[in-house]
Amino acid sequence: MMKLYELAGQQDNNLFSPYCWRIRMALAHKGLDASYIPCRFTEKELIRESGQKLVPVLQDGEKIMHDSWGIARYLEETYPENPLFPGKSAVAQTLFFRHWVEGTLQPLILPVIIMDIFNHIHEKDRDYFRITREKRFGMPLEQREDKSPEQIERLATALSPVRAVFADNDFLCGTQPGFADYILFGAFQWARGVSETKLLDQSDPVFQWRDRLLQLFDGMPLKTAGYPV
Amino acid sequence: MMKLYELAGQQDNNLFSPYCWRIRMALAHKGLDASYIPCRFTEKELIRESGQKLVPVLQDGEKIMHDSWGIARYLEETYPENPLFPGKSAVAQTLFFRHWVEGTLQPLILPVIIMDIFNHIHEKDRDYFRITREKRFGMPLEQREDKSPEQIERLATALSPVRAVFADNDFLCGTQPGFADYILFGAFQWARGVSETKLLDQSDPVFQWRDRLLQLFDGMPLKTAGYPV
Numbered sequence: 001m002m003k004l005y006e007l008a009g010q011q012d013n014n015l016f017s018p019y020c021w022r023i024r025m026a027l028a029h030k031g032l033d034a035s036y037i038p039c040r041f042t043e044k045e046l047i048r049e050s051g052q053k054l055v056p057v058l059q060d061g062e063k064i065m066h067d068s069w070g071i072a073r074y075l076e077e078t079y080p081e082n083p084l085f086p087g088k089s090a091v092a093q094t095l096f097f098r099h100w101v102e103g104t105l106q107p108l109i110l111p112v113i114i115m116d117i118f119n120h121i122h123e124k125d126r127d128y129f130r131i132t133r134e135k136r137f138g139m140p141l142e143q144r145e146d147k148s149p150e151q152i153e154r155l156a157t158a159l160s161p162v163r164a165v166f167a168d169n170d171f172l173c174g175t176q177p178g179f180a181d182y183i184l185f186g187a188f189q190w191a192r193g194v195s196e197t198k199l200l201d202q203s204d205p206v207f208q209w210r211d212r213l214l215q216l217f218d219g220m221p222l223k224t225a226g227y228p229v
Numbered sequence: 230m231m232k233l234y235e236l237a238g239q240q241d242n243n244l245f246s247p248y249c250w251r252i253r254m255a256l257a258h259k260g261l262d263a264s265y266i267p268c269r270f271t272e273k274e275l276i277r278e279s280g281q282k283l284v285p286v287l288q289d290g291e292k293i294m295h296d297s298w299g300i301a302r303y304l305e306e307t308y309p310e311n312p313l314f315p316g317k318s319a320v321a322q323t324l325f326f327r328h329w330v331e332g333t334l335q336p337l338i339l340p341v342i343i344m345d346i347f348n349h350i351h352e353k354d355r356d357y358f359r360i361t362r363e364k365r366f367g368m369p370l371e372q373r374e375d376k377s378p379e380q381i382e383r384l385a386t387a388l389s390p391v392r393a394v395f396a397d398n399d400f401l402c403g404t405q406p407g408f409a410d411y412i413l414f415g416a417f418q419w420a421r422g423v424s425e426t427k428l429l430d431q432s433d434p435v436f437q438w439r440d441r442l443l444q445l446f447d448g449m450p451l452k453t454a455g456y457p458v
Contacts, residue, residue: 089314
């Protein structure tokens with residue numbers, strides 16, 4: 001059986017890495033069984049054989065891979081049934097979407113949940129997290145936090161092109177979810193795992209899309225620890 | 230033969246509407262012949278039968294259509310060879326991309342070229358253009374203009390997720406261009422038709438992609454009036 005190493009918080013089933021969620025959803029999408037190994041920021045020895053320090057890491061037989069994009073491409077090539085990238089243009093189009101999510105959307109969610117993340121990670125991870133993130137942001141975590149209505153509004157505005165898709169489609173990949181859906185969903189599961197703050201209004205078509213995703217695979221995404229959304 | 234009504238400037242072959250360029254490219258992509266009818270802002274009577282006032286308008290036999298997205302969907306359904314949307318997820322994924330281009334990218338190009346557009350449209354269109362646009366912007370055209378290096382830099386930054394695609398792909402749709410490519414290309418042809426200002430650095434992978442698009446269909450996109458890019 002495959003093994004997926006995922007970031008966990010204080011609790012083993014508190015999973016909030018957006019990148020790990022992409023792969024958790026991709027494995028379920030393909031109907032592939034895996035054992036899930038929780039891994040903290042400061043437990044790098046667990047994934048030493050991957051030759052680097054970031055989760056997700058997937059082990060499939062002898063093969064050990066890291067990087068969610070590379071893992072998704074590997075799964076699609078090795079297990080082509082139930083495509084994650086349905087059609088000739090889908091890999092390139094999803095690559096654009098991935099960079100939009102990482103460059104535009106996630107940076108808008110981050111300030112809303114940064115202290116919530118800090119409060120959910122394992123105690124032994126807190127110094128590591130604070131030091132690396134404060135260096136990256138150039139300021140204390142507390143100062144980076146922004147839960148203002150204006151910040152939630154900026155997020156809602158940035159989601160406009162996504163919202164436009166749901167006028168005609170149930171999923172970002174059309175009639176069925178694909179990897180693009182899981183990339184965006186990962187960003188919302190990041191928040192669900194740690195934060196009570198509501199990112200979306202119930203009347204928003206993006207809320208309804210997220211709800212469809214939460215119900216997939218017998219509600220698997222709801223079974224990990226998290227907050228009502 | 231089909232007829233495509235396109236926006237033209239003072240010169241008949243000065244074509245700069247981003248939406249008309251999408252369809253010009255789509256017809257060439259499908260190898261479909263059409264006669265091209267230049268149409269000014271104030272020549273709405275030419276497209277009266279479409280029941281509205283915006284180009285592009287496509288006439289195919291008895292059928293008259295407007296709206297570039299609707300026209301592209303019609304062409305794909307009616308003439309399925311050489312797909313514009315290659316694969317099951319492509320329509321939905323391209324719809325996202327379209328709204329990103331219209332909501333994020335085109336608004337960054339507009340201030341750079343707004344006075345250049347004004348200076349290239351037909352004399353008889355100028356009052357109409359100035360009045361409608363100044364109402365929309367809430368300020369004189371001259372005040373909306375911004376050709377600063379900072380504005381060009383904002384455009385370059387916004388193009389990051391596009392640039393990331395070209396690390397692995399020749400086109401936004403992968404190994405072949407598709408409608409997503411023509412949507413982005415339309416935004417650049419808008420500028421090429423009217424403006425001497427360089428939007429992209431020659432070393433930018435987006436520049437090189439645009440160059441591949443300019444060479445398509447025996448260099449058709451270079452044969453209309455415009456400026457070196």
